[in-house]
Amino acid sequence: MKNHLFQVAAFYKFSSLSKLEDLQQSLYHFLDGHKIKGTILLADEGINGTIAGSTEAIGAFKIYLDKQGLLSPSDFKISLSLKEPFPRLKVKIKNEIVSIGNSLANPQEIVGEYVDPQAWNDLISQDDVLVIDTRNTYEHSIGSFQNSIQPETTNFREFPEWVDQLESSGINKDQKIAMFCTGGIRCEKASSYMRAKGFESVQHLKGGILSYIEKMDESKSLWRGECFVFDDRVALNHQLGIGSFDMCHGCRMPITKDDQLSIKYQRGISCPNCYDQKTPEQKKRYADRQQQIDLAKARNQKHLGSKPT
16 A cells, blocks of 8 residues: 555444454454554544554454444544554453553443534533543644643543542532543543543533544634554644644653754654663663664564554
8 A cells, every 4th residue: 555545543442342352353354454543542432543554344344343333424534644653453352442551430221421523612612611631631732622621641541540539629510521532532522521520511612623623624623733552653734634743752751843853862762751761771771672663664674563652
């Protein structure tokens, strides 16, 4: 598919699953046979993934998911990439398809009210609505909705603790809350947890930021900046094209052109965010890995080494 567009599909569905190992092998067989790469997570509660392949391959996969009873059409979102955004295929069995680490969060039992992208602007423009960005701090830092707050979480598993602190502050549980995330799945868990804790008016953006910027005319948009995505494109602009950020392959954080001018930036090794936290041994390992990647590119091959830890 060199010089051709790749379709990138982000999808999820909460559904009670069993025989996960059999499903894992079936997915591997189908995806590998269609030259699709990316990551899929399976758990008793459902499926979550982001993958990339040709238009024909992704279309076939959508049909496959439907036949397996694993397709939620409104939660299957397509964007495009000029380059292959994933180096390999991974299908993993996990405890959760998005980890919040608290059993109170169960979208199959209770969840917030979905808000379509077309109605989102009116909702978050109301003075009495608390707008919550459920993503991590580094995602929020490169783009978000105006007037939103981010709970200073660096990991989604920290969200319940933040809600508990909010509850302890004496907040009125009738407070109107509007929350959003990249594709909608984290809000399923976040809104479920808040509803379970007694918050009555919890709404969340259906399909997440990706659906909003696809459907909302930029001239009317309340989105500011770019949307971080968990693949080699790093961030998407309002046209769902590749944005202006790069990624540090030492810590997987988004970096700007100014970051790359820093003395702490070393391509494939470190950036200002992680330079002081990396040991000399880690830096050497990353430098060796980058050298192997460069050699593979010079030979017109793809290096499939594991991501840094």
